[in-house]
Amino acid sequence: MSLEFTLLGLLNRNPRTGYDLSKIVSRTTNFYWTATQTQVYQSLKKMADRGWITSETILQTGKPSKLLYHINPEGQIAFMEWLRDPPDSPTMKEPFMVQMYFLDLLDKEEILNKIKFIQAMHEQRLQEFQEYRGNIVAADKSLKENMARSLPLKAGILFEETWITWCEQALADINEMI
Template identity: 30%
Template sequence: MALSHAILVCLTERPMSGYDLAKFFDTSIGFFWKATHPQIYRELKKLGEQGHVTSIEEIQSGKPNRIAYSITQSGKDALKEWSREPVALPLIKDDLLVRLQAIEYVDKDALREQVAARLEAHREQLGQYYHIRDVRFSDGQPPAEDLGKLMGLELGIQYEQGWIAWCESVLQRLEKQKS
């Protein structure tokens, strides 16, 4: 997937400024597709040149003018075309998992700390996902246009729960080796 597609997906929600888009990105698609704010702005420029987005300058008093971007029909067509492409399995690159491959040669105290830190990070992420679910999907019946968002969120919840269970198991096993 290209960043351009992730941005177009975000703009299907509503018109947004680059700043709004970057903030929205950080709390939605950013959970599974990372991009910096400068990357987003560069991609918006390219999308505009391709005719996939339009922009309107909104005059603001007391602060810089705001440029709001909207997805065009061409952008929607590009999303449809992109959705037909095969989806590749994601590559996993994780230092922690590589360290486990040589567990007899690593500092086990450091490894325990790293697994504990990972556990805490996944607990925090799970809490964020639960919060989003409870606020955005409190009735459990999303409108048709939000069903995909809910399904992605449910996968995120299961993913974090899996990591939490795995980290807890690893810490228990490392603790037994200590004795």
């Protein structure tokens, strides 16, 4: 259910189209709730049926026309209620770590390659997060709005650094394993 509230929260800041929202939410980097384009369109439709948001058709020349969604007072109330509630517990789906849990069935080379692959991925993600950081620190916003952007980003950076540390230690441990 948090996907709907994620979208509501974004619409509460600015009116946006399904296309805009799906770009924000589909990149793993920079967000804490990933969803596909299809899911975004489906959720927007549901929320519009429920009266939380309203769409406005915008005609464009040279580009397909688009539906700009706005949040309604009912949507704002629902959003604030969700925001004040204690958060649902996170769902863990980390296929790589599941594979590591069964690493005893692989040979040394295979294990090392798997870890190196994941390490490269996290190094890239860390870099993307750090590039993104500049925008926020430089932004001329009220302190609270600044925090709302920088604290989750800071978490992203810390987690990527932790991943990389783990990979380095794991590679060393596996290498020593004879």
